[in-house]
Each structure stands twice: as structure tokens, then as C-alpha cells.
Amino acid sequence: MGLLKLEEVEKIYRQGEIEVAALGGVNLEVGKGEFTSIAGPSGSGKTTLLNMVGCLDKPTTGEVYLEGAGISSLDKDQLALLRRENLGFIFQGYNLIPVLTVYENVELALKLLKDRSNKDIKEQVMKIITAVGLGKMADRKPNELSGGQQQRVAIARALVKEPKIVLADEPTANLDSETSLDVLEVMVEMNQKLKTTFIFSTHDPLVMESARRVIKLKDGEIIADERG
């Protein structure tokens, strides 16, 4: 069994009287160390799929297995615990906390784990910040950084706890092409160094090019799964 498995996952949303099927019977397996992109036009179900994979939402039918354990029977708090310990997130809006410094934003991820000593935390945070190239900016606040730098902080935050999977939703959407490349480089590096699995949704061709596996979605179903 791989790291992540989706089995006949369906997600149906109700909007008043109308039912919308965002995902219809998706089957997917993702292994460790993969660098996978999920591509598709808007409305294809990318974000919904990512939410399933990220244990942010539960399927209407079907099951999602993370390291062999199914998530559909877990409650809110249990899901949160799961996410805390295993998953990292990067979003297109960075979502950094503006009143915290770069260091503190990254540190937050570790503080939630509660079982690390301050010394360990410091070591790990500085390590990852340096790794994304922001070692000298540790005390800066997000509003003092460029878009690219902020996204790098988000990456650092997602990676600092060495999660099994990092999920990124349109990570380069708000960046120019040069910066996008930089950010991609970081993600690739991390993927190679730490063997962290990256799954991101995108319709940026640059990103799709860097990915070793591209899953194409249309109307809530996987229409292609290319490895290259």
C-alpha cells in the first residue's frame, strides 16, 4: 500500500435543490517521494481532490487512506491531529500571519506538535529557513518580503515538521515567471533532499513541466495520469 490511496472517492455538494458532483468515483494512489501535479481547468475538481487528499474534507462515498488508515470515520479533532502530524500545506495566498516574524510563522507549525523542546524547535526552524534561502530574513515580518519570499516562508512552514505529504494549491499563481521558477526550484530541492511527497494543483505549465507525474482532471474525473 502506498502512502496515499483514494478508492472510489465521490464528493457531492448540495446547492439548494441541485446536487453538484465535484468528484465522481476517483481512484488514485500516490507513493513516497513523488512530485505530482494535478492539472485541469477551473471547475474540474482540483481543489476538491486536494481537500480530500489533505484530509480537510471527507468524501461523500468512497475512502481515503493515509498510510493505510481510512479517514472517513474520523471526527474534526482527529482529522486535525492527522493533518498536524503528517501533512504540510502551501496555498496560493501564502496565508502567513502578518504579526509574526518569518521565524515565528514557521515555528508555529512545530509549536502545534507540542512535543518538541525549544532548542530542537530553534534548530529545525533555522535549518529550514536557511534551506529556502531566507536565513537572513528570520526577523522580518511578511509585509517586508516580496511575494516570492513570502511563498518561500510558506514552503518552509509546510516543510519544517518534515511531513509525509506537502499539498500545494496553485503555489505559483500569484508570482511572476522568474519568481515562480525560483519557488519551484526550492520545492524540487526539498523533494529531492527530504524525499517529501509533493502534490500540487496547478494550471501553470511551468509547474507541470517540473512535475514527474501529471494527473489530468476534467469534470471531477481523472482523464489522464502521465508519468514522465
Next chain:
Amino acid sequence: MNKTRLLAVIILASILLLAPKASALTAEEIIERVDNNHYVEQARMESELVIKTDRKEMTKELIIYLAGNSALVEFTNATDKGTKYLMIEDDLWISFPDVDDPVRISNRMLEQGMAGSDFSYQDLMEQEQLLELYDFEIIDHQEYQGRASYLIEGVTKDGVNNSYYRRKLWVDQERFVYLKEELYSREGRLLRTIEAEEVEQFGKRWYVTESLIDYKLRSGSKTLFRVTGIDFEPDISEEIFSLQGLK
């Protein structure tokens, strides 16, 4: 014949001359007659109160009902219309037309002049027969306002509660009404004078229908009390002398 007639005249004259001396009244008898005239068991009086001060003159019209120890005064002049005073037992109550409940006048207020006049609430409440209150003595015979009168002085009897410790009365010898009264405090200060301005006869009773009252401690004001109509046998129901009757 002349001698007999002369003797008859002399005897007649002496009898006539002696008559007053033979029937000389005691102070008590005089006062008894005064009380008979003044003391009213029951009455309904229409009256006027004219309060004259240096600055102005105020006239109030009242209807007074008397029965035994109770009295009801009702103002009928425009300014005070509807205001009533009720005296029952030892208490004085006032009721005003716009106010629901009557107000009891505290005893310390009884000394005050009623409605700004020269006589006090206390005076109004006193409806007693003088004979029971004072020991009287004839001091003199004087002429007052052209009428022959007895000057009688009364001192409060021991153990009796009375507003004016001492009184002097000028009593009309013919009609047995007071023509003038002087009211004194315990240590002899003249507090009030009452002068009869008009006296009328009702059947066998002579009654002072207009009196001028002067509170001596306050100069510059006098009060005229005038009775314009009086009924000594009125048809009054007991109910008007109650608090319920006031409302």
C-alpha cells in the same frame, strides 16, 4: 291727693332705680348667657373672610358646617374653590380639589394663621363653651361703642387645656354678646383682639355676624369675618364630617 301721687311716683322710681341692683348678675350668669348666644350646637353658615394687609385685600368665601365637635369648611371663592378643611376630634385635615387624598395638618401647624388670616387653625377648631374653660370675674362696667357693657376677665381653670390663658370680654349688657375680646398668652402678652362690627338677632339669639380680628404680633394685617347667611337648624348628615366625605 298730690302727696299720694308723689309717693307713688317716688316708690315707682325707687323700684325702677333699684331694679338693676336687685337683679345684678354674677359673672357666671353673664357668661352663661353669652355662651347661649355664641355657642352653636349645629349650624350652616355662609361667610366671608376679608384679609386686609398694608399691601392688599383678599376676600375668601366659605361655607361652614358645625355639629358638636366637628366642623367642615368649604371654600367657594374662585381661587380656592374646592378646598376643604375638616375638623374631627382633635385633628385637622385639608383636602384640595386636584389631590386625591386629604392631608392631615400636623399639630405643630395648628398655631399658624389659617389661609393667611389673623386667626389660627387652632382658633377655628375651638368650639367650646367659655364657662367650662375659665373662671370669670366682673372687672368693670364700661361703655363700648356707645353701648353699656360689662368688662369681664377670665383666667383658665386649673387643669384645663386652653389656647388663651386669659381673656377679657366686653359684654353688651342688653344683648349679651361680646362687643370686644382681648386674648392673652400665659405670661400676659396680648395676642389677639376680636371686635364685633355687627350683631343680628335670630329668634331669641343674638349673634355677632361681623367681627374684626387682629393678630397683635403681626402688625399691618386685620381679618374681617362676616356671616352672610346662617341656619341654626340645618339638615346636615353625619357623613360630611368624615374623611370619605371630603373626597
Next chain:
Amino acid sequence: MFLVRLAIRNLTRNKKRTLLVALIVAFGIAFFVMFDSLVLGLERNYYNNVIDFESGHLQLVDDNYWTTQAELPLSDLIAIDDELQQSLAQVPELKSYAPQIRFSANINNGLDELPITAVGVDGDRKKDVFKLEEHLVAGELFSADQSGAVLGENLAQLMDFEIGDYLLLVFTTQEGAFNTLEVEIVGLVNTPNPQINEHQVYIPYHKASTALNLKNKATEVILRLENNNVIKAKEFIKDNIIAGADDYGVYTWRDSAQDIVAITEVHSIENRIISSLFLLIAAVGIINVIILAALERIKEIGMMKAMGMKEEGIIKVFMIEGLGIGLIGSLLGSLMGGVGVYWLSNFGIDLTGAIDSDFGLPVIERTYGVFNPSAFTLIITFSIVISLLASIFPAYWAACKSPIDALGGTN
């Protein structure tokens, strides 16, 4: 601790908003303590008025007289005999006592009459038991053998009297007979107690007792102690004097001042209501601030949930923020209130005229505030509790957004 740090930093995001709500809390607190201080000051003034000029610390009075004293009857009196005087002299911590005869009379200047209360009391005693001497503006208090009257300056002016004039008192004795008393005015006073200044005339005891035919009797005996320790003295009187005379009773100054107790209670309630209104507005402010903050931070909240933070943590952050506003407000309020109370206690405020009818208490002199630490404690605690409570609902509301919705819905 991390959450606390986060919450504190969050408060700086929109300093104006935070400060505004904190100021509302601060004003509520400052108002409460200052008003409280003032009411206590007024109360103290009035109690002193009663003690210094009306009732002393204790009164020995016939129980029947006590219930009808507004009428100033001349019955149910205290008999002043040697035995009583000896017992009185032994009351613990006694400074002095004064038997007095109070009766209703009219003061008369030949033209007008005014109803007043006349008090027959020994000159010497009067000096020791009441604080009249300090407030003499002209002449002197009479001593036991003189025969003069002392009255308030206001009353004298009203009746056109000056020192050396003779005033006339018109009254009725116990038997209901009119009587008068002519007395020379030897002293004028101006006290903080308007009752004394405008409605009272003091004459020597023996004059009153003779004029009223009440030898060796008193309507009440006023006792003044060296200090405020009425309980011991009261017990002594109960055991030694009242025990022997059924109808006699001993009443403290507080019993005499029942109406003031009622009035100050009303003012305390007023204070609480007004301050509660302030705090209610502040609570609404806090709710508002937190909801706004939550709306602004909705993506962050979603992010934190995605990262695995439990709802509990998010609620805590917002509640600490709400509490923080309350604390800042409390600090500011304590400072403002502290300054205000300090100023009131040391410099006072002249309330004459401004509050006669409103407050229901006659006030003649400057009122000084009283520093009351428990008022501070009370209102600060209350403010903090309100801040906390106000933040619960919006914190829950903020925390309940599902991460997906928070982050931006489906795509």
C-alpha cells in the same frame, strides 16, 4: 504561551480599534470609582452634619417620643434626675451630654411669622456636644447663666434680625395654651447643615423649661463620644439606664440618619446602572472587534486549522484578545480613575446649588471624595469578566469556520 504571544500581537493589528474599545472600558471604570468616591464623600458630610449638629453619637429618648418626633410633641419626655445624670456621666468614652427640649414655635419679628424649631439647651453643654462654636459668624454662644438666643445667619437675615435685636417666639405649651418668649439675639451661626441655618433657634434650657412648664424634663438627651465607638456606649446605656426605665430607648446617629442611608443606596444603584451601561457598550464593542478581526483573518484561521490547530486553540486566541482589551481598559481606567479620585479627595468639588434637589441631600460645603479601594477592585473585576464573556461568542463563531470555506471554497 505561544497563543498568548500571538493574541497580544494581534491586538496591535488595528490599534485604533483596540484602543477605542479599551477606552470605553476605561471610562466606565473611571466614572464608577469617581462617582462612588463622591457619593461616599457626600454621605460622610451628611453623617457628620447629623452627628455634629443634630443627633450627636447617641440619643436617649423615650421610645414613644421617637416614633412621633416629627410632630415635636411635648409628651413622653425624659426626666432629668440626679440618678440619670450620674449614670450618664459614666458612659464609656463620653465627651459630654446635653439634655434638650425641642419644640415647635413661630419666630416673629412684628411683621411676619415663620415656623421654626426651637431648642432649649444649656450653653456649656451645647459647646461640647455640638460643633456650633466653630461656625459662629457673629457674637457668642450663650453660657448657662445668660439668656440669649442663637440662630442661623440665614434665618436672621430672612427675618431682618441682627445681634442685639429681640426676637419673639410664639408657641403652645403642653396644655395647648399660647405662650410667647422674647429673647435677645446674642449669636449667629453658619453651619454646613441647612436645617440648622434656616429652621432652628437655640435658647437656654431654663427659659424653655419655664415657658413650657417642663421642669427637669427633656425631649431627648444628646450624647457625644470621644470617638465613633458607639457600640460600647450603647450597651452601657442599655444595661444601666434603660434597664430601669421601660419606655426609654437609645438610638445611634445612624438611626437618626435613616433617610440618608436610603438615599445613598439609591445613588449606589444609580452608579451601578450607569457603569453597567458603559460596560455593556464596551462588551458590544468587544464582540464587534472580535468578529471584525475574525472576518479579516478568516484565511489565517483556515490556514491554522489546515495546519492542524484545533478549534480550541483558535477560541483561546480570540478570547485572550478580548480579555486583553479588557485589561488594557482596566489599566487605563484605573489610572484615570485614580487620578480623578485623588483630585476629588484632596481638592474636593463644590456641589452647592448644583445638586440640592437631585441628590436629595442638603449640602453646604465643599465635598471631598473618599478613596475606596474596594470600588476599584469591584469594577475592574467586573470589567474583566465582562470582557471575557463578551469574547466567548464571537470566538466560537470565528473558530467554527471550516478550513475549506475559510480558505476560499471549492474550485
